[in-house]
Amino acid sequence: MDSKLKKILVVAETLDVNASSGAKANLGFINSLVSCNYSVTVLHYTRKKVTVDKTDCFDIRERKANVNYILSRSQRVFQRITKINISKPLERIFGHSFVFLNDSKSISKAVLKTNPLTYDLIITLSQGASFRPHHALLRTPQLYNKWLAYVHDPYPFHLYPEPYSWEEAGYKQKENFFSKVSESAKYSAFPSQLLKEWMSQFFPNFKSSGLIIPHQQLKIDVIKDLEEYNGLFHDGKFTLLHAGYLMKQRPPFDLVNAFRKFLENNPSAKEDSKLVLIGYASYHRKGLEFEAQTLPQLQLHLKNVPFSVVNTLQNKASVNIIIESKAEISPFLPGKFPHCVYANKPILALSPKKSEVRHLLGASYPYACQVDDVEEIAEKIELLYLNWLQNKEANLNRPDLEHYLSTDYFKTIIESV
Template identity: 60%
Template sequence: MSTKKNILVIAESIDVNATSGAKANVALINALLLCNYSVTVLHYTRKKILLSQINCIKIEEEKSSLNYFLSRAQRVFQRATKINISKSLENIFGHSFTFYNDSKSIANATKKYYNNHDLIITLSQGASFRPHHAMLSLPSLHSKWLAYVHDPYPFHLYPEPYNWVEAGYKQKELFFRKVSESAKYSAFPSQLLKEWMGQFYPKFLETGLVIPHQNSKFKNLNYTPLDYFNSKKFTLLHAGNLMMPRSPIGLIEGFKIFLKKHPEAKKEVKLLMLGNADYYKHTLNDYNKNIKELYVSDGYVSFNEVYKLQKQVSINIIIEAKSYISPFLPGKFPHCVEANKPILHLGPRRSETRRLLGENYRYFCTIDDSKKIAELIEELYIIWKTNKKELRLNRKDLETYLSPTQLESILRTIV
């Protein structure tokens, strides 16, 4: 009788309503449980969170370290003088005092709770990678370390049109080179991201596994009827943050072309744009005033609400930046596959989403090709009018690829 393998997950956050990164973290953690591993989670979420059948331990912030006092002194100075010195300090030290204190807090908790686990997985969110930094200070554990890299790092390594160079980028690049050379294993949500990061950190090409965002089904989520959604209408949904390179203008202009060609559809069609869109806020508000068939949320919409909607709408939309490559696997991709509704993919031809959907996937074009977008909406609308049951993604291969079964087969090679 074989015993369960023990996995220690060090996660920056497991609050699914906080960020898309936290959602992906929880999905992976739940998938590990379904693979019949014994899972312990150390998390730096600033509140107590429980996950079913998983030992979750909240990491406490160290409050007696030099970096803690320096971070508080910086806050007091900035509040009193109205001068922000964060960038200047990061250009000197690479990261903020808070970052270093958080890293120390995570490292101390790891030393305390490590119990000869078979594998240690570090999960981050956004652009911090605090758990990865913490692990660098624990060389005795590097032989069991799998560093999960969800996005390019630092920011200046993002493909165009992303062009932000952050403070302390040289030190950040050195930090991540150490991660690539120290972790026995690395993992990426997409094949293209592994290849992309391997250009800058060649060791990742040797140690890298591809572990996609998991199709971990969430149950017992609270849900109330929504006044902006009518299940009897042909509804297209884009849910997620609209960063500057992810312009919604091509989509909305294409939607307008479709409505102009099919005015009779106005009474039974709706386009939902949910999530933060600060850069496009005024543009979206102007569209919202003039297009009755468009609904734009006022900022953030909860994960529960979006997750339920993805299963009820007619079409789910994925928007990616206009670029020659998009190596990212969108965090919502597994949920869109699970929803089993056609995905309208607006992005570059060379992208992980397109790689998975396939070169011959029909409902694809670039984000600024409004005419083509209108044609695709029209085609999907006609199918909806004719036989709603035909509006299905029907990709069992992707369901398997994003499943715990596939995850277990990958992890068996290292655990």
């Protein structure tokens, strides 16, 4: 695409930044398009009113006068009355739920109403394991030559690397669906080179169509008063912060044990150190609450927190922590990575050696190690603490990463298609 490009249509599944990391990534992507001075129209399926500055932003309405809607509601009533969940058997037959299929049709109908042939580029953004906008664009072959399909995570679930051992009902149909996406979209994009390489193993077309567009920072102001969340901020203390969902495959207990070991090795740090874990951790909740009983320096807030609060805490923390799974490879670029970079505080990266996080931070980055190496994590925390004692305002200071995640770099990639 040359510099003549003016009009871009973005079809996003959700823009509710307080509901998911995917929504934050989607909104950051859209804001970067706006900052590049493109004329941007946004269609979103958030199911609530959302506005995006300097865009024409429209929420997509669910279609109700159709077979899939009726079937989805009939299924819901049947399950409520019988207490029998028939979702998986149905997905094994149809590949997707009736709700998904109706949502896809609702999105494609909305796209066609925008006079889509007048746009220079049409970008689909999704979240989680959904990819509804991508499914919707498959219904409009006349738009394939304008379509950029953004692939934020592996799909379907059974194609995730170890230790993720997921397999969805209807996985074969889902794989066929994504094969069609890889063959139909003129352009594809991934937040990391490793993810592009990983997905290209299964869908070879991504090798030639794939661009690397890292997640973008969602720029918002730091809050002066955190109000009900003020207790999560510890002014003047050495605060290690992990903000984000701790799923089953990302256990935090080696981090907790390393923090405990650090305190044992540095008794004077007990009075001025805090490990703060924020976000859902349903699988690990009981274990973490048990640890907190004998570790007063461990603070837990295992529920959702507004993004504006999380962003402020990341900017005020002494250290931001990224936890990934114990694995041979982690092709993901965490959605919070750009926010941690721009918070400009040291990052403690607990990631596999072959990971996008370690790749971007560089082989010489001093605060990265394996997620299960308690001894080394404790040593990294001690090193960070000693540096903090010398300079309470220690920062990350990585202008190379800030450039890589910047609007200027983003524009060079968009202009290249």
